[in-house]
Amino acid sequence: MTTQIGFASAPAQARIVRPSVLQQIWSSRADYLYVLPAIIVMLIVIAYPIYYTIDLSFFETPPGLQLRDKNFVGLENYATILSSNVFWRVTLNTVIWTFASTLIAFVLGYAAALALHRDFAGRAVLRAILIIPWVISAVAASYIWKWMYHSDFGILGAVMVQMGLVDQQPNFIDNVHTVLPSLIVVNIWREFPFAMIMIMAGLQTVPEQLLRAAKVDGASTWQRFWHVTFPYLSGVSTVTILLLAVANFNSFIIPWIMTGGGPSNASHIWITHIYELAFGRQRWGVASAYSVLLFIILMALGYFYVRALSGNEKKEHGA
Amino acid sequence: MLVYTALPMIWMLLTSIKSGFAAMQFPPQWWPSEPTLASYQKLLDPQNSVGQDFLRFFWNSLFVSVCTTIMAVVVAVPAAYAFSRFSFPGRKFLFFAVLLRNMFPAVIFLVPLFILMRVLGLVNTHGSLILTYLTFGLPLAIWLLKGFYDNIPVQLEQAARIDGATRFQAFLLIVMPLSAPGIIATAIYSFIGAWNEYIYAATFLTRNDQLTLPVGIQRFFSENTTDFPGLMAASFMMSVPVVVLFLVLQKYFVRALTEGAVKH
Numbered sequence: 001m002t003t004q005i006g007f008a009s010a011p012a013q014a015r016i017v018r019p020s021v022l023q024q025i026w027s028s029r030a031d032y033l034y035v036l037p038a039i040i041v042m043l044i045v046i047a048y049p050i051y052y053t054i055d056l057s058f059f060e061t062p063p064g065l066q067l068r069d070k071n072f073v074g075l076e077n078y079a080t081i082l083s084s085n086v087f088w089r090v091t092l093n094t095v096i097w098t099f100a101s102t103l104i105a106f107v108l109g110y111a112a113a114l115a116l117h118r119d120f121a122g123r124a125v126l127r128a129i130l131i132i133p134w135v136i137s138a139v140a141a142s143y144i145w146k147w148m149y150h151s152d153f154g155i156l157g158a159v160m161v162q163m164g165l166v167d168q169q170p171n172f173i174d175n176v177h178t179v180l181p182s183l184i185v186v187n188i189w190r191e192f193p194f195a196m197i198m199i200m201a202g203l204q205t206v207p208e209q210l211l212r213a214a215k216v217d218g219a220s221t222w223q224r225f226w227h228v229t230f231p232y233l234s235g236v237s238t239v240t241i242l243l244l245a246v247a248n249f250n251s252f253i254i255p256w257i258m259t260g261g262g263p264s265n266a267s268h269i270w271i272t273h274i275y276e277l278a279f280g281r282q283r284w285g286v287a288s289a290y291s292v293l294l295f296i297i298l299m300a301l302g303y304f305y306v307r308a309l310s311g312n313e314k315k316e317h318g319a
Numbered sequence: 320m321l322v323y324t325a326l327p328m329i330w331m332l333l334t335s336i337k338s339g340f341a342a343m344q345f346p347p348q349w350w351p352s353e354p355t356l357a358s359y360q361k362l363l364d365p366q367n368s369v370g371q372d373f374l375r376f377f378w379n380s381l382f383v384s385v386c387t388t389i390m391a392v393v394v395a396v397p398a399a400y401a402f403s404r405f406s407f408p409g410r411k412f413l414f415f416a417v418l419l420r421n422m423f424p425a426v427i428f429l430v431p432l433f434i435l436m437r438v439l440g441l442v443n444t445h446g447s448l449i450l451t452y453l454t455f456g457l458p459l460a461i462w463l464l465k466g467f468y469d470n471i472p473v474q475l476e477q478a479a480r481i482d483g484a485t486r487f488q489a490f491l492l493i494v495m496p497l498s499a500p501g502i503i504a505t506a507i508y509s510f511i512g513a514w515n516e517y518i519y520a521a522t523f524l525t526r527n528d529q530l531t532l533p534v535g536i537q538r539f540f541s542e543n544t545t546d547f548p549g550l551m552a553a554s555f556m557m558s559v560p561v562v563v564l565f566l567v568l569q570k571y572f573v574r575a576l577t578e579g580a581v582k583h
Contacts, residue, residue, distance in 0.1 A: 021408055024407070024408045025407070025408050025409075028405065028406070028407035028408070031401055031405040031406075031407040032401075032407060033397075034397035034398060034400060034401035034405070035397070035398045035401045035402070035413065037393075037394045037397070037398070038394050038395065038397075038398035038417070038457060038461065039413070041394060041450075041453050041454075041457060042416075042417065042420070042454075042457065042458075044435075044450075045428070045432065045435075045450065045451060045453065045454040046420055046428070046454055048431065048435065049427070049428040049431035049432055049435070050427075050431075052430075052431035052434070053427060053428075053430070053431055056430070056431075067434070108320065111320075112320055126321070128566055128569065129321070129324060129325060130320070130321070130324050131565070131569070132324070132328065132562055132565075133324055133327075133328070135511060135558075135561050135562055135565045136515075136557075136558040136561060136562060137514065137515035137517075137532075137533055137557055137558065137561070138515060138517065139515070139517050139532075139533040139536065139537065139554075139557070140331075140533075140554035140555075140557050140558050141327075143536075143540075143550055143551070143554050144327045144328070144330070144331045144551070144554060145327060147330070147331075147334065147547055147550070147551065148327060148330060150547075152343075152345065153342065153343055153344070153345060153347060153547075155330055155347050158345065158346045158347050161346070162346060169345075189323060189324065189327065193324075197573055197576060197577060198576075198577055200573075200577075201573070201574075201576075201577030202577075236577075246421070246422050249424075250422075250423075250424035250425075250426075252424065252425065252426060252517075252518055253517050253518070257517075257537065271424050271426050274426050274427075275426050275429070275518070278426075278429065278430055279429075279522065284430055287430065288430065291426070291427045294424070294427060295423070295427065298422045298423060299419075301422060302419050302422045305418075305422065306415055306418065306419075309418070
């Protein structure tokens with residue numbers, strides 16, 4: 001960070017007598033003009049909603065967002081959440097969903113990046129095709145897969161029947177036991193390209209000399225990967241996994257459009273559950289309390305994210 | 320992996336050129352026996368009600384996405400530049416606060432923003448979406464652009480200032496042109512994000528003629544769910560703009576996305 005300080009920083013004499021914070025702020029007042037529009041937008045649409053959500057989580061509210069009639073109930077909303085069975089079901093779903101999606105998408109993306117790193121004819125085309133699922137809208141993706149999973153005319157079930165794997169068309173997303181894995185397959189389809197892009201960019205920074213030297217020393221392809229490439233990519237891998245984990249934890253569209261959380265909550269994750277509580281059942285207070293809990297979890301994840309990012313920066317500038 | 324990636328997209332295209340009857344056969348026809356563009360004709364025909372709706376949703380999406388993109392770039396460029404070059408107090412804190420926004424899901428902001436939009440009288444207007452999309456568009460834009468500015472040597476601006484340019488002139492005349500690829504990438508990213516957004520659009524807009532594509536398609540097909548060729552054709556049409564934009568400019572896009580996360 002320090003190497004990036006602008007050329008217009010404090011004059012030389014200021015270093016002897018350290019100016020107070022207020023003086024510093026005043027002397028760099030012109031700098032703030034550049035960030036002011038961004039700060040104003042962020043304050044209105046981010047800081048205010050966060051404050052409001054925390055506030056609302058201590059109230060019971062009538063349906064219809066008639067918020068003048070809200071009642072202060074203290075921590076009751078939080079107690080309601082923690083004592084409900086749905087909470088634990090949804091939490092377990094969220095954990096499975098987040099871990100499975102993140103891990104498999106990362107491994108698949110990593111493998112694809114390694115494969116695409118070699119030079120071969122049609123590489124650029126193949127890469128573009130593999131990235132497309134990540135670019136198209138999740139709503140379109142949900143419809144495509146819903147159609148493929150269709151219990152009467154879906155192509156996936158038809159293939160399984162014709163191969164003799166099952167007797168009749170399976171109910172992929174209408175079945176309590178298969179719905180979550182089925183949705184995870186869709187989610188991974190959409191997300192592994194992101195891991196692929198990140199790892200491909202990382203691979204370009206691995207020094208060729210290092211790999212050649214290892215080869216001269218007699219290291220096998222696997223050994224070169226495990227002892228050179230893999231450790232070299234640890235930084236970008238951490239960031240990628242964290243970004244994937246956050247994105248998965250926060251996913252909404254795929255479960256919501258494909259199943260709406262059903263059947264019997266089997267595919268509800270936190271986000272879809274909060275949405276249903278708020279806009280389906282109009283329980284704004286409970287939904288807000290959920291959001292606050294979510295917020296706390298995400299802050300913890302954010303701590304690791306920021307640490308991983310600044311770790312990268314330190315390496316970058318310390319070199 | 321290619322099969323996993325490509326099959327759903329191929330199946331979408333094949334279904335979209337089937338007749339409604341052909342799509343409802345078991346076992347499915349692998350290749351449509353009588354391919355037809357009827358679904359596309361219906362969507363693009365302003366004479367019938369389906370086409371009218373679809374085209375209106377399409378323009379709404381385009382309008383909202385373009386406005387969001389312009390605003391995100393205009394606000395993010397100076398902010399990213401400041402985060403990259405200046406050292407005002409609170410700079411680090413503000414930058415990480417910006418980054419942290421990327422971690423929060425839309426749902427958390429939904430209720431308060433809905434109420435805020437009601438207070439501002441923006442419910443049922445595209446303005447509510449444009450303003451809201453900035454909440455996730457801006458942090459990303461700032462992050463992407465800062466990565467670009469960090470890689471532009473400070474000496475270039477110093478040289479310009481020795482030649483008599485003000486700091487703002489140096490920024491405008493030297494740094495801006497050099498960061499054009501970053502600005503393009505940021506614009507694409509904002510556009511795709513806005514184009515694909517669903518949850519705010521589903522909440523803030525209730526009047527049918529204002530819906531954007533993701534929501535419009537959902538409302539539209541929840542009424543007649545059996546028209547799978549139509550649904551697949553609509554999904555395809557919805558994907559075309561972002562995929563074309565992405566394929567044409569992917570060089571900038573991928574570079575920008577990975578700039579911040581990968582050390583050089």
